[in-house]
Amino acid sequence: MLFFRNDYGQGCIPEILDLLNKTNYDSHPGYGLDKYCEQARTLIQANMPDTEVDIQFISGGTLTNLTIIKSILRPYEAVIACDSGHISTHETGSVEATGHKVIELPNSDGKLHASQIEKCFNDHMMTYEHMVYPKLVYISNSTEFGTVYTREELESLRAACDKLGLYLMMDGARLGAALESGVDYTLNDIAKWCDVFYIGGTKNGALMGEAVVFSNKDLAQNFRFVMKQDGAMMAKGWLLGLQFVGLFYDGAFFRVAKHENEMAQRIQAYAHNLGYPFLMKSSTNQIFLNLTLEQYDYLSKMVDFEIWNKQDDFLSVRLVTSWNTSEEDVKELCKCLYIAKELDK
Amino acid sequence: MLFFRNDYGQGCIPEILDLLNKTNYDSHPGYGLDKYCEQARTLIQANMPDTEVDIQFISGGTLTNLTIIKSILRPYEAVIACDSGHISTHETGSVEATGHKVIELPNSDGKLHASQIEKCFNDHMMTYEHMVYPKLVYISNSTEFGTVYTREELESLRAACDKLGLYLMMDGARLGAALESGVDYTLNDIAKWCDVFYIGGTKNGALMGEAVVFSNKDLAQNFRFVMKQDGAMMAKGWLLGLQFVGLFYDGAFFRVAKHENEMAQRIQAYAHNLGYPFLMKSSTNQIFLNLTLEQYDYLSKMVDFEIWNKQDDFLSVRLVTSWNTSEEDVKELCKCLYIAKELDK
Amino acid sequence: MLFFRNDYGQGCIPEILDLLNKTNYDSHPGYGLDKYCEQARTLIQANMPDTEVDIQFISGGTLTNLTIIKSILRPYEAVIACDSGHISTHETGSVEATGHKVIELPNSDGKLHASQIEKCFNDHMMTYEHMVYPKLVYISNSTEFGTVYTREELESLRAACDKLGLYLMMDGARLGAALESGVDYTLNDIAKWCDVFYIGGTKNGALMGEAVVFSNKDLAQNFRFVMKQDGAMMAKGWLLGLQFVGLFYDGAFFRVAKHENEMAQRIQAYAHNLGYPFLMKSSTNQIFLNLTLEQYDYLSKMVDFEIWNKQDDFLSVRLVTSWNTSEEDVKELCKCLYIAKELDK
Amino acid sequence: MLFFRNDYGQGCIPEILDLLNKTNYDSHPGYGLDKYCEQARTLIQANMPDTEVDIQFISGGTLTNLTIIKSILRPYEAVIACDSGHISTHETGSVEATGHKVIELPNSDGKLHASQIEKCFNDHMMTYEHMVYPKLVYISNSTEFGTVYTREELESLRAACDKLGLYLMMDGARLGAALESGVDYTLNDIAKWCDVFYIGGTKNGALMGEAVVFSNKDLAQNFRFVMKQDGAMMAKGWLLGLQFVGLFYDGAFFRVAKHENEMAQRIQAYAHNLGYPFLMKSSTNQIFLNLTLEQYDYLSKMVDFEIWNKQDDFLSVRLVTSWNTSEEDVKELCKCLYIAKELDK
Structure with a gap:
């Protein structure tokens, strides 16, 4: 049949399988403190030369989203997402389970627009204290409908976030697909626009793994504590490093x-x-x-x-x-x- | 001016003030285990002769809503509410803070209709496990817009909940206003329709206090543990009992x-x-x-x-x-x- | 009998009852934004002239403790308390319910000593990331055993917290009793030593109410959002203001x-x-x-x-x-x- | 060097690597609904013929522990563990982060004894409602100190749990080591004694993966919802199935x-x-x-x-x-x- x-129904690209075979009998430090994670960080950083970033690896998308959001929000702060966003619909309330409301706005072809953010924020400010404080804007790129944000849309979102003091987070479970769809921007731009995003491996040829990239390094502070607390720090963490070495050392991603x-x-x-x-x-x-x-x-x-x-x-x-x-x-x-x-x- | x-900008009705003055120098057991809470329970139970209920008293509405919902849902279960519902809009994400998603459906004059419940439930069943499990229907009566559910609407909601295995909860912050608006139902009916509801004192002449009524006594099991954990078990709990004695001993409510x-x-x-x-x-x-x-x-x-x-x-x-x-x-x-x-x- | x-089995001192009676029919703004809360803040601030503080009122002790702790800690941060501390033993896991571990150290006559803090902190630093990060020291004064911290003990605790970058919080459910036990310190000192503490009304002659005092004003930022989220913002909030006006306007406290x-x-x-x-x-x-x-x-x-x-x-x-x-x-x-x-x- | x-610093046993290589280009259903997970379930079940169990696979130990505990406890219920237990010391407060207190009792060579359980439970019952309700006993076997429970000790723990209505959970991150240490019990006994336990793969030759075994099938109900919510349901879930097929098809485990x-x-x-x-x-x-x-x-x-x-x-x-x-x-x-x-x- x-x-x-x-895009997550088969193993991994041969480059990664080869690395797994070659390193299987070596000894490695645990928890993402090994040389392959370090190499993968260097390879990914090279794609965003204009921003010094902080990178961690987590095994899957839901775990990544909830760990990032839990880590950076205070208890009364909320996420703005569109109603087709993955966290809104297909993660079994994982963000709410960390205590945070997801404010769901209507999507346009899977996307959220800057004007919606501003209206939503202002509406919440009217009754201050009695409503959550919208603090983080979550978008997926490519979206759950296969559509892709334009440069202009992303710049507008960033501008709205700057104006209102919000964080911008991109769920990049399918970021590769977005970047290779003919857009006029690169990972280097994404790093400038977002406070935090992730580069999806699972749906892009890896066995598993998402690379979380913090451009806003304040938000990365002690992120590894939250990773460990959420069970998102893999014991054999070098396996995640290997995935991203495989994906990035000569452009397989x-x-x-x-x-x-x-x-x-x-x-x-x-x-x-x-x-x-x-x-x-x-x-x-x-x-x-x-x-x-x-x-x-x-x-x-x-x-x-x-x-x-x-x-x-x-x-x-x-x-x-x-x-x-x-x-x-x-x-x-x-x-x-x-x-x-x-x-x- | x-x-x-x-309706919560002045003290309390004279009947209650009088009780406070008369009992101020007496000694009372704490935490709602006193004789006034017991009297209040008896007085309220008398209004719903067809259902044996379990009653507890909590100081305010938000604390009541979050404590009930936290107590009765499993972690992946969610609340269905309308988008104008108090928990959706004006409780600063208190339900999400207990880990549960509030699924917000469009309101009709502040109300939720049975047909919406069924559609929402069925949509969620399609992707099972990947979405929250809608388990509790939350309605306010009277609503945040001053409107009131009809007998027919409530019977339909109950029927939908029965069919789908859901709990029905009524936020009765202004339940008195609903009951005195000319409807053809009473507290006795409410107790039959709802698994749990509360009778609001704060907005109905008391200094403070909401009476939580569990008709579904399975849901009441160990509710007091959750009350204590949430800071919802008042040390001088008899004060809440006094409010409801004042409201119910001769119909002031x-x-x-x-x-x-x-x-x-x-x-x-x-x-x-x-x-x-x-x-x-x-x-x-x-x-x-x-x-x-x-x-x-x-x-x-x-x-x-x-x-x-x-x-x-x-x-x-x-x-x-x-x-x-x-x-x-x-x-x-x-x-x-x-x-x-x-x-x- | x-x-x-x-000390919470009778109503309130006559001064407070009198205020309740006198103001019962007046109209007040809700949620603690009224003039009595404002007066109470001024009266309390007058007792701690050396520190500009931020004050909020909450109805009871458990709700106060959990709201403060939830508000100021990041998800992986923990509380150090002694094993006889109220949050350790008699609040039904309310702090853990907000997601934070309470590290329980052995008490000495109900007290925690500075040397314990430092050892505990250093032990946790050894396995970094794999253990919680101890960030807040919680003490009760007077303690659950009726004992009282000396000036020297409190200064040592403050010094330890300064050295390690920790917050010091005092549960003052019975702070009045501590201050009137013959100690050589006052509220003015408490405000200097603690980042946050509360002045207990419930066990000191009020109907209810605890005054949360933030000396570290950074920690007070948006505290009212967390109060509302936790159901700790009373609708008829002026009632709490009245308690503290009654307690502080001529020293009844x-x-x-x-x-x-x-x-x-x-x-x-x-x-x-x-x-x-x-x-x-x-x-x-x-x-x-x-x-x-x-x-x-x-x-x-x-x-x-x-x-x-x-x-x-x-x-x-x-x-x-x-x-x-x-x-x-x-x-x-x-x-x-x-x-x-x-x-x- | x-x-x-x-025991988690190298890849996996050749049997598993071989399976990964052989199946890499095949197409599989996601989320643990594939044939390898099914085979692994059958192979594991065969080791515990006296108990019909329910089995799920999760990538690592911390994620497994928190997901099980979150899933089976009500909000006010707590875990009894010894102070050297992995959840007490090295999981960054992950259980508390799900809202539940871990009651830490002193260990004897890494072990918890039945008499401690009973005393702890009875102490908590004395102040009912004001303390957490101890509901789950957590033990590790082999322990964090490499020691192993005897048959007699486990039977006593089970008896205490039966008497008090508690669940018994075994962290089996190193269960293989326990079973092969010369004890007179098998997986078949473990399944009878525990309500839920897990068979560790990560520290026993797998790339990753723990097999969660519910003997008490009531506790397994809707466990997969909680898995998904916690990010513990792997997209390429067959990879976990393959680990356990490799470990169990001819006794490699x-x-x-x-x-x-x-x-x-x-x-x-x-x-x-x-x-x-x-x-x-x-x-x-x-x-x-x-x-x-x-x-x-x-x-x-x-x-x-x-x-x-x-x-x-x-x-x-x-x-x-x-x-x-x-x-x-x-x-x-x-x-x-x-x-x-x-x-x-």
């Missing part, structure tokens, strides 16, 4: 992301030409099609993918490419899409 | 609520006749008028009241009556409203 | 404490002369006697008091005086102690 | 543990014969020696190991063997110990 369910995007965009273009309607047009590695029930019945026998949501007479589904998606897989999928489309007639 | 700012409603309804009717527009029509003791800026300037010099929200060219304001609002106060306010209205012409 | 169970101490010390001296053994000698308003089972049987029929702990062949009991304990009560109690002592023979 | 620092113990016991016996004093005699893979400063200076140049604690004139150090410790390593270490011992003379 063709696998287009997600970007190659993987580019490959994922290209494979997905071929599918989207092909489906578009076939006349499929879309829930949303994506510029990265997640494609959101609308299928009739008949089309769904056929496709779901041939392809492993996820239903995004159900309407009365059609289904929105998500097709995702990964580091391991081959051109052959894409061709096979397109064939299936072609046949499914014919079913309508 | 006329005081129509809120209902008389106060009725009085508050009557005073407010006179104002609303008068303002309506003068042609004032309303943000919302209320059937209880909170009135929501829209004022021009000129009207506001005049009124705010004569009357102490709260701005509810600001639009570009007008203001919505709230006028609230209390146990201590006199007919004379109402007449004076009406005069001011008359003069303010003339300013338009 | 004679009442020596505790100190008179009450002095009276409590004197009544208790008479009992202790009398019992000492009778030959009763003591669990601990107190210099304030709590007396800890050891009774044989026979003595206990007799006394407990005549006097309402608390068993502190049980040994195989004797019981330690606590006798407490309050603002309302009369000389007559003390004489009656002494008679009972005399008779009980005779039972031995 | 010889590596005796810990036990072989590794046995090897670790044998290597360590050789060192302990040799050091004993040389006349080294011990902090504590261990029967598993952690050895606790006391060294003079001179001995330490020499050894620390040749061997990588951890200082356990410092006294004025000597140091207690810990030497740990791992799955990767060779007989050659042990011989080399013994040589160093011999030379160091000679330094004394």
